[in-house]
Amino acid sequence: MAFDMGSHTHGVLKMGFWKILFIGFLLVSSVLGGDQVGKRKESKPCSFTAIYNFGDSASDTGATTATFGPFPPPYGETFFHKPAGRASDGRLVIDFIAELLGLPYLDAYLNSLATNYRHGANFAVGGATIRRQNSSIVSRFGISPFSLDIEITQFDNFKSRTYDLYKQANTLERRGLPVPNQFSEALYRIDIGNNDLYVGSQTLSLQQLREELPDMVNQLASAVEHLYQQGGRAFWIQSAGPLGCSPVNQILNPNIPPGFLDKNGCVKGINDVVTEYNRQLKDRLIKLRAELLEAAITYVDLYSPVYTLVTNAKNEGFPNASIICCGYFENNARVPCGAKAIINGSEVYGASCANPSLHLSWDGVHSTEAANKWVANHVLNGSASDPPIPITQACHRYN
Numbered sequence: 001m002a003f004d005m006g007s008h009t010h011g012v013l014k015m016g017f018w019k020i021l022f023i024g025f026l027l028v029s030s031v032l033g034g035d036q037v038g039k040r041k042e043s044k045p046c047s048f049t050a051i052y053n054f055g056d057s058a059s060d061t062g063a064t065t066a067t068f069g070p071f072p073p074p075y076g077e078t079f080f081h082k083p084a085g086r087a088s089d090g091r092l093v094i095d096f097i098a099e100l101l102g103l104p105y106l107d108a109y110l111n112s113l114a115t116n117y118r119h120g121a122n123f124a125v126g127g128a129t130i131r132r133q134n135s136s137i138v139s140r141f142g143i144s145p146f147s148l149d150i151e152i153t154q155f156d157n158f159k160s161r162t163y164d165l166y167k168q169a170n171t172l173e174r175r176g177l178p179v180p181n182q183f184s185e186a187l188y189r190i191d192i193g194n195n196d197l198y199v200g201s202q203t204l205s206l207q208q209l210r211e212e213l214p215d216m217v218n219q220l221a222s223a224v225e226h227l228y229q230q231g232g233r234a235f236w237i238q239s240a241g242p243l244g245c246s247p248v249n250q251i252l253n254p255n256i257p258p259g260f261l262d263k264n265g266c267v268k269g270i271n272d273v274v275t276e277y278n279r280q281l282k283d284r285l286i287k288l289r290a291e292l293l294e295a296a297i298t299y300v301d302l303y304s305p306v307y308t309l310v311t312n313a314k315n316e317g318f319p320n321a322s323i324i325c326c327g328y329f330e331n332n333a334r335v336p337c338g339a340k341a342i343i344n345g346s347e348v349y350g351a352s353c354a355n356p357s358l359h360l361s362w363d364g365v366h367s368t369e370a371a372n373k374w375v376a377n378h379v380l381n382g383s384a385s386d387p388p389i390p391i392t393q394a395c396h397r398y399n
């Protein structure tokens with residue numbers, strides 16, 4: 001996200017460093033069972049030929065880097081062994097999805113070099129929101145001007161250009177392009193909304209934020225409808241995460257009143273709003289299934305699994321959920337991951353921890369590969385979805 005990039009280029013953490021904390025990590029979920037809308041009709045794996053992904057930094061595989069320049073080392077150190085356009089030490093959930101579906105990692109649509117879109121494209125951009133934000137919000141919170149509607153416009157452009165180019169291209173050139181008639185055989189994934197909720201929680205009262213939820217849900221639903229009209233059929237749509245569990249909340253509210261935090265140290269008021277957003281999103285998606293007769297729409301609840309992860313981290317293999325792996329955060333000084341700053345006359349480097357796989361937070365804003373892998377393992381098998389089907393079967397319609 002733009003904000004983030006500014007932080008590490010300047011070397012010292014700005015006030016807003018924490019602002020986008022949740023993006024990588026605060027995804028959400030509902031509990032399996034009970035209210036699933038339909039019965040399983042088929043169980044054979046889908047043959048997805050491509051993935052089209054929309055979202056924020058949790059699934060940005062290169063857009064921020066293509067726009068603002070690379071993340072510094074040690075970003076990417078765990079898996080790619082160099083900065084790889086991802087705000088993490090390694091793979092994101094979208095990368096684990098690509099692996100599971102047997103497809104290559106997605107190139108960002110905004111990346112102009114050495115890209116291959118044969119098996120899809122990634123429109124996610126760090127700092128993106130569902131709804132367009134005004135300019136003061138954009139600059140204060142480092143929000144991307146590429147909101148979901150613009151990501152969708154970019155997809156439209158991508159698709160129509162594909163049709164044109166494919167006709168003219170020779171065999172070799174075609175290898176880098178999607179096959180035009182395969183847009184309906186792709187998986188369409190949307191993972192966005194955490195930034196809207198975060199910004200709202202910082203600029204509105206919780207009641208005002210609640211009043212904004214229907215519009216957020218409507219705009220997300222419009223994106224799904226639009227992609228359907230463009231030929232999309234299989235949708236994997238992630239909910240928002242437990243934003244109230246982000247350490248940023250405690251930092252911003254040092255004088256915590258009684259009842260403000262739940263027994264797990266999460267801000268209850270914020271999590272209640274997120275839960276309400278997810279409920280409305282899920283309801284809307286269930287209604288959409290009745291409107292879009294050929295669509296297979298899966299609602300993926302990240303709230304429950306991520307809440308479990310952050311509140312039960314120790315038992316899940318992460319000894320201390322509060323530790324930020326990369327960056328220098330001592331004595332009230334904050335040097336972002338990979339940055340350098342002069343503190344008390346000596347140079348301090350925002351280095352990474354010895355073993356990132358033991359930590360949830362990579363840079364205080366985004367999660368480690370280990371946390372992403374945990375989330376992928378707990379959601380891609382369908383245990384947090386409605387209907388409860390694994391992503392490999394997300395092309396099958398249930399009703």
Ligand SMILES: *[C@@H]1O[C@H](CO)[C@@H](O)[C@H](O)[C@H]1NC(C)=O
Binds near residue numbers: 136
């Ligand atoms: C931008 O939106 C915020 C939150 O809704 C509001 O408080 C602020 O007044 C708006 N600023 C402008 C310039 O419209």
Ligand SMILES: *[C@@H]1O[C@H](CO)[C@@H](O)[C@H](O)[C@H]1NC(C)=O
Binds near residue numbers: 322323
């Ligand atoms: C976890 O890490 C935080 C931040 O470094 C520290 O303040 C806290 O004491 C640690 N908790 C435990 C149980 O080690």
Ligand SMILES: *[C@@H]1O[C@H](CO)[C@@H](O)[C@H](O)[C@H]1NC(C)=O
Binds near residue numbers: 332
């Ligand atoms: C800088 O020096 C002051 C005074 O000795 C000390 O209180 C503070 O903790 C130091 N800051 C850092 C980041 O080491």
Ligand SMILES: *[C@@H]1O[C@H](CO)[C@@H](O)[C@H](O)[C@H]1NC(C)=O
Binds near residue numbers: 378382383
């Ligand atoms: C999905 O995987 C998680 C983690 O391994 C496991 O706890 C859960 O039971 C699995 N659910 C299903 C439906 O396979």
